[in-house]
Amino acid sequence: MSVPVFYSPHYLRYTFGPQHPFSPLRLEMLLDLLQALGQAPLYLEPPQATREEVRSVHLESFVRRVETASRGENLPDLAAYGLGTGDTPIFPDMDGATRWLVGGTLEAARTILRGTASEVLQLGGGLHHAQADLASGFCVYNDLSIAIRHLSQQGLRVAYIDIDVHHGDGVQWIHYDEAEVLTFSIHESGRYLFPGTGHLHEIGKAAGTGRKLNLPLEPFTEDASYLEVFQMTLEPALKWFRPDVLLVQCGADAHYQDPLAEILLTTQAYAQLFSLLRQYARAFAAGKVIYTLGGGYHLDATSRVWTMLYLSLQDQALPDHLPQPWLERWGTRLGHFLTHTLHDPPGSYSEIPRRLEIERRNRQVAQRMLETVQPYWH
Numbered sequence: 001m002s003v004p005v006f007y008s009p010h011y012l013r014y015t016f017g018p019q020h021p022f023s024p025l026r027l028e029m030l031l032d033l034l035q036a037l038g039q040a041p042l043y044l045e046p047p048q049a050t051r052e053e054v055r056s057v058h059l060e061s062f063v064r065r066v067e068t069a070s071r072g073e074n075l076p077d078l079a080a081y082g083l084g085t086g087d088t089p090i091f092p093d094m095d096g097a098t099r100w101l102v103g104g105t106l107e108a109a110r111t112i113l114r115g116t117a118s119e120v121l122q123l124g125g126g127l128h129h130a131q132a133d134l135a136s137g138f139c140v141y142n143d144l145s146i147a148i149r150h151l152s153q154q155g156l157r158v159a160y161i162d163i164d165v166h167h168g169d170g171v172q173w174i175h176y177d178e179a180e181v182l183t184f185s186i187h188e189s190g191r192y193l194f195p196g197t198g199h200l201h202e203i204g205k206a207a208g209t210g211r212k213l214n215l216p217l218e219p220f221t222e223d224a225s226y227l228e229v230f231q232m233t234l235e236p237a238l239k240w241f242r243p244d245v246l247l248v249q250c251g252a253d254a255h256y257q258d259p260l261a262e263i264l265l266t267t268q269a270y271a272q273l274f275s276l277l278r279q280y281a282r283a284f285a286a287g288k289v290i291y292t293l294g295g296g297y298h299l300d301a302t303s304r305v306w307t308m309l310y311l312s313l314q315d316q317a318l319p320d321h322l323p324q325p326w327l328e329r330w331g332t333r334l335g336h337f338l339t340h341t342l343h344d345p346p347g348s349y350s351e352i353p354r355r356l357e358i359e360r361r362n363r364q365v366a367q368r369m370l371e372t373v374q375p376y377w378h
């Protein structure tokens with residue numbers, strides 16, 4: 001059975017302008033590549049999320065500010081809500097545009113609840129930095145938390161897994177004291193990268209203690225070390241927590257070409273990550289899993305990583321070479337050559353001198369994380 005895909009052309013309205021890295025071009029390029037490969041998704045169009053659904057997570061004062069900004073009206077305190085900043089500028093109808101993305105993630109959650117599919121792909125969303133009263137890091141409303149809230153209100157235990165290179169701070173803080181929500185974020189350490197959080201000591205509070213997990217990695221971490229610590233920590237956590245469903249934010253910005261961060265994953269690692277996540281869903285969550293997109297700012301790498309996600313979920317073989325017309329179309333449009341193969345060619349970047357030291361430190365961080373949270377696992 002094919003995996004249902006949620007997408008709407010309305011998603012393209014979520015745009016902060018032509019110079020901004022969180023660009024709808026990422027989606028256009030991805031869909032065009034899938035089509036060129038003869039794999040155009042038969043997507044389902046979700047309904048737009050309602051104001052009330054957004055309010056299940058976000059504060060009234062914040063939603064009102066987003067609506068005001070959306071209409072082009074100005075209030076002196078918008079910046080205090082993270083609106084109109086360099087990262088998250090105001091654009092016309094930002095409230096409506098974001099509610100379309102929220103609608104897709106929410107509809108993916110409803111599909112799981114109805115039991116009509118066990119794996120679902122939302123081709124959008126993943127706005128993990130938005131907090132209850134704050135827009136942040138290109139994120140206005142937090143579609144992930146809104147979906148998590150809906151699932152937990154129906155009694156489901158959710159394990160949220162965030163492979164975006166940035167810490168999934170919004171989701172973590174929104175569910176920080178909740179016992180039925182496990183959050184796991186693997187990211188470049190906040191010592192070096194936005195949003196500056198996601199440290200080992202952030203383990204949740206009250207009933208949520210020991211259920212918020214962070215794996216801050218050294219800059220220049222490569223495939224082998226990333227996969228080693230990912231498995232070393234996530235596997236025991238899921239085995240213990242036994243979620244009813246996984247929600248995975250598949251940001252593609254841990255790729256080595258990404259301009260905003262310094263983790264060095266290749267597409268080979270992403271293929272393994274997607275395969276591991278499917279295995280974990282089957283082993284620990286009765287096969288139930290929702291995937292969303294997220295960050296990813298190198299257009300070439302991001303469209304290849306998400307194409308791999310799509311094809312893997314549909315049990316399609318991964319092609320070697322990319323279609324020439326697609327390469328020419330987008331090469332011309334972007335003004336530079338694109339990688340000709342779905343996988344990164346070998347030897348894509350030069351050798352990292354501190355490799356062993358980085359591996360040792362990551363292993364140590366993973367070990368310390370487990371030692372910090374495991375006393376609360378009972």
Ligand SMILES: [Zn+2]
Pocket residue numbers: 164165166251253294295296
């Ligand atoms: Zn990111």
